[in-house]
Amino acid sequence: MATTDTVEETRLRELEQEIARLRSQLMQSEKLSTVGVLASSITHEFNNVLTTIINYAKMGMRHKDEATRDKALDKILAAGQRAAKITTGMLSYARSAPDRKEVHDLRHLVEDVLLLIEKDLQKHRVSLVKEYRGQPASLVNPSQIQQLLLNLLINARQAMQGGGALTVILSENQEDQFAEILIRDTGCGIPADTLPRIFDSFFSTKQADEGGQGGSGLGLSVCKQIIESHHGRIRVESSIGIGTAFTIKLPLSRQVGLLHASSNRAG
């Protein structure tokens, strides 16, 4: 009957809206939990910045000559600007972003994320090698791509308990028209029998102990959702005791342009 159909269709639409709302809420709370992981090293970094500012201010007050005062002011300015860059990055990341995509320079997105995690890596004795090949741009929701990268970077760091090396390579493949971001760690690796489950919601091997809160098991499932909504791909390769490499592929902006043009035509 037509009326029953309409009632059911309306109910179905309501349910779909509710699922979309819950999904975005979940992504936002998962995002805030990564902020929590980084909070202690960022606080530490702030203390260092404040110590620099206070020491140079004291030096400027003690010395009457102009050259020394100018030098002190330069140092204070640089320290203040660095702190402002970190807070701005953190605030823009933590904000609940509108669901909108724009063409972005991927190198900027990678650099902004690395700035947030740099101190955390140093604190855990993880060295960082980064390499940028070309200047790929892609049609992305920048906040979601940063969330995706941060999740992978934090997982990599957490896999290197006694320290290690993290490699981040951004490149572009003109042949298949994809930008590629490789994140490789020298951590514990993932056993072959767990590998198929790592993208499942709530799958985590991280236990709560005195050092950490354990894992939510939501990081990689959120990554997968983000990748799918960007028509991208994610691949993982891992060897026990050697490390893990995640590769993300995002369509270069021209190809995304074509994709959208064709899907608009189809619709």
Ligand SMILES: Nc1ncnc2c1ncn2[C@@H]1O[C@H](COP(=O)(O)OP(=O)(O)O)[C@@H](O)[C@H]1O
């Ligand atoms: N780089 C990595 N090295 C080793 N194991 C990893 C790595 N990334 C993910 N994993 C495994 O995948 C599981 C799921 O990851 P994730 O969804 O981010 O949840 P969580 O980090 O909360 O445990 C982790 O618990 C871990 O077992």
Ligand SMILES: [Mg+2]
């Ligand atoms: Mg995680």
